Amino acid sequence: MNKFWTRRAGIVVLGLLLALSAACANKENGGSSPSDAPTFTDSPSSAPATPSASSPEPAESPIVEPDPTQAILTSMTLEQKIGQMLLVGIDGTEMDKEMNRLITEQHVGGIILYKNNFSDLEGSVRLVNELKKANEGNPAPLFMSVDQEGGKVSRLPKDFTAIPDAAKVGKTGDPKLAEEMGALLAAEMKVMGFNVDFAPVLDINSNPKNPVIGSRSFGNRADVVTSMGVAVMKGLQQNGAIAVVKHFPGHGDTSVDSHLDLPVVRKTTEQLQAMEWLPFQTAIESGVDAVMVAHILFPLIDPDAPASFSSIIIGDQLRGALGFEGVVITDDMTMGAIADHYGIEDAALKSVEAGTDIILVAHGYDTGKQVYDKLLQAVREGRVSEARIDESVRRILALKLKYQLSDASIPVPKPEDLPNEQIRAWLERL
Incomplete structure (x- = not known):
């Protein structure tokens, strides 16, 4: 530990x-014992002794x-709890005062870095270490996250040998190669100090006009995407990285990029169950820890809210029908699908009400602060109960404990520390 x-x-x-x-x-x-005492759980290995016939004494x-999760939760202020539900982005390649305030004053629970946040190896690791150091006074370590899928969605410095996109790996039809891909992605993450990868993509690329998924998908068939995607997920998990599968309930049949505008998909629940849900269902059955929900409107299911803040899609379907009990995170709330149609703060609040645990605000310090203030105000005014906040924070803390996250600094890797040799050997087998 x-x-x-x-x-x-x-x-x-x-x-x-x-x-x-x-x-x-x-x-x-x-x-009786005090009502504010820590909550305890029975140890499964500690069964009471069975009294003998000659001994009338009761069992011990x-x-x-x-329960460490509950103990930490009980020690937290409301402000710290709200902060844990935010995962935010940073401007530039260096730590600045605005990001320091988001960590120390808004207590944000996680950071995402994009390609423009990385410099060389030394500068990138220094940034990661400075972010972690700023979090020293908070109740839990940071989620340090990145979109490292392979192919065109590869954020880490170019010192790493390139991993190809999911489509190329999917064409092999070999889940073992896919699992090794996940292990290699985890190795890249570890050497750079990251613990969360927003991968794999479980969208089925069923629409040839899709402008945003394409080669990021393992293929256009549910069985291929399921077997290969879940294998990558397991490779990440087994090597210490938290995999976040995306974009529920499925972004593969869109003709609009949700970064730019709001996609509308006119499919029924039954149609999604027959195709789009299949990879996610298997991932859930296989122990996925976190699911990202898409900014897509499904008017035949919920005409009033896109998936990312639909109580039907998140609450009734993802948590209800599919039985997912892990962490739910939104796609970036600053994307055009939300910012241009609903308003980021209002959408964030509605998303929490629908059952989301983490709001992703990838761009804009002011926006991250505004979302934090909106959620805090909603609890103080009674629109959202603190018990509802506790549900999400308990899931977040449990996930951080499960992977034993740490804010300890990491050394700058040397070229031989990078998994490039293993990546090249794997590439020869594709």
């Missing part, structure tokens, strides 16, 4: 000792273990 979580584990242990001491005192006085109480 790294130092960050060890420190929080110490807080939990202290809470346990205090709770046990209070329980003993209350027992002597005929009272099972040993209980503290």
Whole structure:
């Protein structure tokens, strides 16, 4: 366990000792344990002893273990909780005062870097380390994220040997090669200090006029996209990177780029179930940790809201019908599909109300602050309950604990530290 979580584990242990001491005192006085004591869960390995026939004494109480997620959540302020639900972008290639404020004052839970945020290896790693260092006073480590899909969506410095797009890998039809692709992407992420990859794309490229998916998809058949995409997901996860599958419920049959405008897809739920949902359904059954929801309007399902803030698509379908219990994140709220049609702050609030856990605001410090203020105001005025916020923050903290995220600085990699040799060997087998 790294130092960050060890420190929080110490807080939990202290809470346990205090709770046990209070329980003993209350027992002597005929009272009950305090209502503000940490929440504990039964340890599955600690079953009560079975009394023998000659011993009428009751079984000992099972040993209980503290829930670290709940312990951290209980220690957080409302402002810190709201911050955990934001993942924001940075301007330029260096740490600046505005980003420092978003981390230290708005307590944002994650950062995304794009290609224009990377300089050389040394400068890029320095930026990552400075972002993490600024987060020292916050209750959980940062999600350090990037879109590293391969092909045209590759953000890391050009020192890395290029990984091809999903379409080329999909043509092999070999899930083992796809899983190795995921492992290589994870290796790239790790050496640069990242822990979240917004990949793989699980969209089925069924529309030849699609201007934004194309070769980012593993193919135009559901079975190919499912087998290859889920294999990449597993390769990422098994090598310590959080995979975020995208773009639910499916961006493959659009003729509009949601970065520029709002796509409208006139499909029914039954049609999506028969095709677009299939890769996501398998990913969920295979243990995906996070799902990105698209900015697409499906008027036959919800005429009033695009998927990214539709309570029908997020709540009834993704969480309900498909049973997804992990972290839901929006696509970038500053994209034209939202900014030009709905208003970013209002859409962000509606998305949280619909069941989203993380709002992605990839561009604009002021916009990130405005979204934060909007969510905070909504809770203070009673439009959104703090219990609803706690649901999302609990999922976020659980995911950070699962992958043992850390804000520890990383060394600048040397050329031999990069996984380029492994990438080239893999490329020869494609």
